[in-house]
Amino acid sequence: xxxxxxxxxxxxxxxxxxxxxxxxxxxxxxxxxxxxxxxxxxxxxxxxxxxxxxxxxxxxxxxxxxxxxxxxxxxxxxxxxxxxxxxxxxxxxxxxxxxxxxxxxxxxxxxxxxxxxxxxxxxxxxxxxxxxxxxxxxxxxxxxxxxxxxxxxxxxxxxxxxxxxxxxxxxxxxxxxxxxxxxxxxxxxxxxxxxxxxxxxxxxxxxxxxxxxxxxxxxxxxxxxxxxxxxxxxxxxxxxxxxxxxxxxxxxxxxxxxxxxxxxxxxxxxxxxxxxxxxxxxxxxxxxxxxxxxxxxxxxxxxxxxxxxxxxxxxxxxxxxxxxxxxxxxxxxxxxxxxxxxxxxxxxxxxxxxxxxxxxxxxxxxxxxxxxxxxxxxxxxxxxxxxxxxxxxxxxxxxxxxxxxxxxxxxxxxxxxxxxxxxxxxxxxxxxxxxxxxxxxxxxxxxxxxxxxxxxxxxxxx
Ligand SMILES: [Zn+2]
Numbered sequence: 001x002x003x004x005x006x007x008x009x010x011x012x013x014x015x016x017x018x019x020x021x022x023x024x025x026x027x028x029x030x031x032x033x034x035x036x037x038x039x040x041x042x043x044x045x046x047x048x049x050x051x052x053x054x055x056x057x058x059x060x061x062x063x064x065x066x067x068x069x070x071x072x073x074x075x076x077x078x079x080x081x082x083x084x085x086x087x088x089x090x091x092x093x094x095x096x097x098x099x100x101x102x103x104x105x106x107x108x109x110x111x112x113x114x115x116x117x118x119x120x121x122x123x124x125x126x127x128x129x130x131x132x133x134x135x136x137x138x139x140x141x142x143x144x145x146x147x148x149x150x151x152x153x154x155x156x157x158x159x160x161x162x163x164x165x166x167x168x169x170x171x172x173x174x175x176x177x178x179x180x181x182x183x184x185x186x187x188x189x190x191x192x193x194x195x196x197x198x199x200x201x202x203x204x205x206x207x208x209x210x211x212x213x214x215x216x217x218x219x220x221x222x223x224x225x226x227x228x229x230x231x232x233x234x235x236x237x238x239x240x241x242x243x244x245x246x247x248x249x250x251x252x253x254x255x256x257x258x259x260x261x262x263x264x265x266x267x268x269x270x271x272x273x274x275x276x277x278x279x280x281x282x283x284x285x286x287x288x289x290x291x292x293x294x295x296x297x298x299x300x301x302x303x304x305x306x307x308x309x310x311x312x313x314x315x316x317x318x319x320x321x322x323x324x325x326x327x328x329x330x331x332x333x334x335x336x337x338x339x340x341x342x343x344x345x346x347x348x349x350x351x352x353x354x355x356x357x358x359x360x361x362x363x364x365x366x367x368x369x370x371x372x373x374x375x376x377x378x379x380x381x382x383x384x385x386x387x388x389x390x391x392x393x394x395x396x397x398x399x400x401x402x403x404x405x406x407x408x409x410x411x412x413x414x415x416x417x418x419x420x421x422x423x424x425x426x427x428x429x430x431x432x433x434x435x436x437x438x439x440x441x442x443x444x445x446x447x448x449x450x451x452x453x454x455x456x457x458x459x460x461x462x
Pocket of ligand 1: 196
């Protein structure tokens with residue numbers, strides 16, 4: 001028995017060593033692609049044949065719980081840092097603003113390349129540089145900013161006129177490298193759709209969104225065919241995801257700030273669906289007033305923003321925030337609905353969730369997970385690249401299940417199995433007791449005690 005235990009221990013150590021050896025080998029390049037505003041349930045609502053073929057050969061995470069606020073910039077920065085918005089400091093943006101009370105600077109989407117905004121965290125394209133890799137980031141939010149004095153090896157200034165084909169063509173060239181130049185090991189690629197169409201037409205418009213998603217799927221088809229043409233298919237890990245979903249808005253669902261609070265009583269920093277403001281009078285009284293104003297609006301003092309939103313511990317979070325219910329739009333005044341679709345709402349809402357699909361030599365085939373946190377993708381990508389992760393809010397525990405080389409315990413399956421075994425054992429025990437009680441002879445009927453008159457063993461008679 002002792003010998004068996006010793007052999008088992010040795011086998012375990014050898015297996016672990018072999019696993020570490022594999023992890024230390026030169027990892028495959030990783031291509032991260034984001035299609036902005038790809039709501040998770042578009043996968044059920046629209047055909048998407050190229051995307052479905054891709055994840056049938058790889059993995060699908062049906063819903064990603066993203067970070068609050070469910071806007072483009074915070075979530076793209078969370079994907080490449082593994083941090084909540086309060087930790088990386090990019091707290092708004094996608095038709096919205098930020099204000100920094102220390103530097104007194106305003107951030108706007110057309111003026112976003114001041115490194116000050118981005119340098120509270122280090123994106124993966126820089127961390128991978130520290131490991132001697134070349135990296136690329138094309139149009140990804142923050143990629144054209146000199147963060148902590150560096151950029152990716154290859155990047156472009158943001159220009160929405162550059163086509164998907166052009167963005168992709170540069171990336172496949174960079175991954176391949178050339179005779180003298182080492183290829184890129186990590187590349188991030190951003191595309192503006194279906195977010196743009198979702199804002200204009202609203203996610204419930206099946207015709208318009210069907211066309212937008214057909215284009216997105218065609219781009220995925222192009223991505224696969226280009227990887228095949230260049231011989232990279234099967235040698236590159238490809239991870240396709242998004243930043244957030246989209247909710248249908250309506251002119252029937254407007255919340256007018258002017259009905260709640262005189263405009264001279266506050267400075268507006270950001271508007272909808274999460275309003276950030278600096279009150280000019282008592283903040284407590286302002287919040288009390290706002291909370292009585294509209295049943296589809298919740299106002300918070302900064303210190304009372306719920307922990308689960310991870311949106312409090314940063315100087316750039318304003319003293320008061322207001323969160324609209326799903327599909328409601330906050331305006332200052334008037335009846336004009338600015339957008340038919342919007343995002344930014346509570347990150348617990350399924351309509352705000354994106355998805356994740358991946359394929360490549362490191363991923364399992366035909367495997368599905370129902371959900372994952374978007375901050376978990378950062379440790380997963382660091383693991384795929386054998387790069388030491390920066391401190392982050394994610395975990396590899398569940399994401400590990402997506403990988404071929406990893407042992408994975410499906411917790412829900414294990415709990416189900418244990419409960420099942422316990423139920424069977426309990427049933428068997430009860431059944432056994434019941435059966436044995438039925439076969440046990442019952443108490444014998446009363447018998448008169450027979451006294452043997454001749455019993456001379458009675459010592460008293462002796
Ligand atoms: Zn957007």
